[in-house]
């Protein structure tokens with residue numbers, strides 16, 4: 730306990746502001762996204778336009794992320810440092826970890842696109858296929874893994890053990906968020922698949938027909954998606 734109080738100054742308000750921001754962000758987007766899914770809250774605020782609603786949510790989430798990163802860095806700047814981490818080797822590790830984290834975050838945003846990144850699924854804007862290319866072939870949740878690594882790299886860079894503690898908090902908060910998000914989005918896509926299957930059946934197509942069914946299948950699936958969009 731004494732080692733903890735020597736290297737982590739819990740009396741700094743900035744530390745608690747960072748804790749609050751780290752916990753608030755995933756709570757916020759999960760709460761708002763579910764409100765959208767259930768009550769179309771954001772689509773209503775965006776005058777009936779789901780794409781605009783998703784765009785505005787994305788801007789808000791992005792802004793909250795920038796604010797959180799700023800509050801985190803500010804908190805670390807007021808925390809005690811661990812002299813061991815002052816070595817150049819640790820700076821290199823810090824930079825490498827941060828760079829890898831940024832690559833995971835950036836490439837998953839690239840792979841998912843704007844609406845895929847910013848919870849478009851909850852607006853009825855679904856991805857056509859599950860993305861399995863890089864970085865999703867490295868980790869199942871590259872956005873969260875990458876973000877956590879960026880927190881870790883920053884903690885090492887600032888030589889602050891308090892940052893390692895906050896990184897642990899980030900990890901836990903993301904695990905909790907995933908345990909909420911994964912089953913929920915899983916159910917959204919399962920419903921879409923059921924609708925696609927029903928649409929294909931309605932057209933007299935045997936499920937899973939590839940040869941000859943190719944011409945109709947994409948049309949059937951887009952109409953299912955369109956219907957779904959109308960319905961949302």
Ligand SMILES: *[C@@H]1O[C@H](CO)[C@@H](O)[C@H](O)[C@H]1NC(C)=O
Pocket residue numbers: 862863866867
């Ligand atoms: C993931 O995909 C990329 C190319 O998209 C490839 O270079 C890499 O080796 C793959 N990684 C794994 C672990 O399969």
